[in-house]
Amino acid sequence: MSTATLNPASTATALTMDQVFKHWMGHRNLTRKMIEKYPDEHLFTFSVGGMRPFGELVLEFLEMGVPSLHGAAYKEWKKTEELPALAQWKDKPTTKKELLDRWDLSTKELQRIWQDLTPERMQEEDVAFGQWPGSMHWLLFYVIDNEIHHRGQGYVYLRALNIEPPYFWERE
Helix, strand or coil: CCHHHHCHHHHCCCCCHHHHHHHHHHHHHHHHHHHHHCCHHHHCCCCCCCCCCHHHHHHHHHHHHHHHHHHHHHCCCCCHHHCHHHCCCCCCCCCHHHHHHHHHHHHHHHHHHHCCCCHHHHHCEEEECCCEEEEHHHHHHHHHHHHHHHHHHHHHHHHHCCCCCCCCCCCC
């Protein structure tokens, strides 16, 4: 075995920006399928073990995704209500349709903003929202990981409701 094989830094490969974004959007597609599976009457009310309902978790994803990508791309750390494309979200959604409409709008906004994010910026350090220091790739992976983690709760909820969840690998 060569020394290069033992040294991960010398054999590292990089993902392209397109590959990272496709991976993220695959997870968002799966989360959208999860939202679709929920009966309206359970989306914002059903929980297990005192955890938040899935609809509340999805609202968290929406509060994180576009503002985090906006900050990563433009070095402007704004809350959802401060972003023009999302400022219309004044009231909390109460139905699955309203939640899916927000999901779809935020996905379009992510697609738009991603075009302005550079590979160089992904490596830069910043303090997200004045609170969380780190590289921009770390921040965006955190946003993705958070969605995956809480989507797991959604799987438990659907199973507890006797609803077959989508397969975790169905990201198209």
